[in-house]
Amino acid sequence: MHLYIFGANQAFNPILPATGEIIWSVISFVVLLVLLAKYAFPPVKKIMAERTAKIRGDIEAAEKARLEAERVLAEYRNQLEEARKEANRLVEEARKTAGLVREDLLKRAHEEAADIKRRADEALAIEKERVMNELRGSLGDLAVELASRIISFEIERQNVDPLVEQFLHEMGARSK
Amino acid sequence: MFVLASINFPPIGELLNWKTIFFGGSALAFNKIGLITLAAAVITIVLFVLAGRGAKLIPTGLQNVIEYGVDFVTNLIVLEAMGPEGMAWVPWLVGMFFFILFSNLFEVIPFIQMPATARTSVTIPLALISYVTFVVVGIKRQGFGKYLKTSLVPKGVPVALLPLLIPLEFLSTFIVRPFALAIRLFGNMLAGHLLLVTFAILSEALFVKSILLVALPLPFAMLVLVTGYEIFVSALQAFIFTTLTAVYIGEAMAGDH
Numbered sequence: 516m517h518l519y520i521f522g523a524n525q526a527f528n529p530i531l532p533a534t535g536e537i538i539w540s541v542i543s544f545v546v547l548l549v550l551l552a553k554y555a556f557p558p559v560k561k562i563m564a565e566r567t568a569k570i571r572g573d574i575e576a577a578e579k580a581r582l583e584a585e586r587v588l589a590e591y592r593n594q595l596e597e598a599r600k601e602a603n604r605l606v607e608e609a610r611k612t613a614g615l616v617r618e619d620l621l622k623r624a625h626e627e628a629a630d631i632k633r634r635a636d637e638a639l640a641i642e643k644e645r646v647m648n649e650l651r652g653s654l655g656d657l658a659v660e661l662a663s664r665i666i667s668f669e670i671e672r673q674n675v676d677p678l679v680e681q682f683l684h685e686m687g688a689r690s691k
Numbered sequence: 692m693f694v695l696a697s698i699n700f701p702p703i704g705e706l707l708n709w710k711t712i713f714f715g716g717s718a719l720a721f722n723k724i725g726l727i728t729l730a731a732a733v734i735t736i737v738l739f740v741l742a743g744r745g746a747k748l749i750p751t752g753l754q755n756v757i758e759y760g761v762d763f764v765t766n767l768i769v770l771e772a773m774g775p776e777g778m779a780w781v782p783w784l785v786g787m788f789f790f791i792l793f794s795n796l797f798e799v800i801p802f803i804q805m806p807a808t809a810r811t812s813v814t815i816p817l818a819l820i821s822y823v824t825f826v827v828v829g830i831k832r833q834g835f836g837k838y839l840k841t842s843l844v845p846k847g848v849p850v851a852l853l854p855l856l857i858p859l860e861f862l863s864t865f866i867v868r869p870f871a872l873a874i875r876l877f878g879n880m881l882a883g884h885l886l887l888v889t890f891a892i893l894s895e896a897l898f899v900k901s902i903l904l905v906a907l908p909l910p911f912a913m914l915v916l917v918t919g920y921e922i923f924v925s926a927l928q929a930f931i932f933t934t935l936t937a938v939y940i941g942e943a944m945a946g947d948h
Contacts, residue, residue: 527704534718536812539725547732548786555736556782558743566748
């Protein structure tokens with residue numbers, strides 16, 4: 516039984532290349548490179564490039580959308596703040612206006628009341644004057660009548676009138 | 692010793708020297724290695740066509756996987772090694788990455804179990820393609836003289852040291868680079884392949900010897916472990932080869948050393 520050490524007693528040399536193998540491996544490799552570079556690789560490369568472009572585009576679009584959203588949010592916040600300020604201003608203004616209106620109304624009411632009172636007083640005074648005059652006239656007549664009847668019929672009317680007048684005057688002064 | 696002696700390791704030719712399927716006897720002899728490289732190319736193309744045909748803006752399933760691969764090569768290889776200027780090289784380097792990855796992964800695919808990259812017939816042409824590409828890019832971008840100068844004369848080095856450094860730089864850039872590219876991938880994948888073969892044969896031999904052997908689970912556990920590790924190595928080696936190619940092309944484009 517032989518104990519072979521690899522190829523030790525063989526004519527075949529494992530290091531030397533064989534012509535047929537060289538030719539077929541070169542053909543295989545060259546054909547592979549040509550077919551790969553011309554037909555098989557470009558579609559794979561294309562889809563990878565498309566994906567890269569899409570991802571880049573998506574990221575850029577997302578960034579743009581984010582910035583836009585931030586801008587809109589800031590704008591809305593601004594608007595809200597302005598609306599709040601405006602509302603406050605309006606309320607304040609309304610309050611001020613109401614105060615003024617109230618004061619005005621109150622003032623006018625006071626004036627009107629005073630006016631009414633003044634006119635009433637005047638009317639009252641005129642009426643009083645008229646009544647007094649009337650009263651004065653009839654009272655004089657009545658008094659003269661009464662006196663004529665009581666004292667005498669001889670007393671001349673002309674002599675009595677100044678007395679009556681004086682009396683009435685005194686009466687008027689007292690009643691005022 | 693008795694157990695080991697009964698294990699019959701196949702000769703290396705049986706592991707690497709595959710029978711011709713088509714075109715036997717001609718230079719075009721098509722064997723398992725040709726089949727694997729062709730399959731790696733076809734799988735890559737089909738996956739990209741399927742992913743690209745139903746491509747949606749929100750990716751699902753296969754489209755996700757392929758886009759992840761493209762993103763990986765774009766961000767971790769092209770942008771890291773070449774900067775934004777290297778974007779035009781993305782399809783080229785994506786193709787290289789997937790081609791090497793699938794060629795490597797056949798190492799752990801049941802019934803195939805052979806990385807095409809465990810043959811110098813595959814890694815040497817790949818390294819030469821990478822080499823020719825970066826040299827042509829360098830000459831096209833900078834012109835022959837300037838490219839030679841930027842590649843061979845390191846900046847900020849005293850003139851007295853140049854006679855020593857120029858041959859070293861020439862050796863490192865124009866001789867060692869393609870050689871190292873080819874050997875690194877080939878060596879890693881061949882070693883992984885042989886490890887898997889070793890543990891598979893060991894597991895099988897112990898199993899045949901006696902199902903009751905205490906040591907039986909150990910080689911099998913190692914086989915499982917190494918299979919997982921080789922998946923990682925497949926991706927890593929594809930990444931390293933593609934990254935180095937990108938670095939070399941980027942360097943040739945930029946012109947600074």
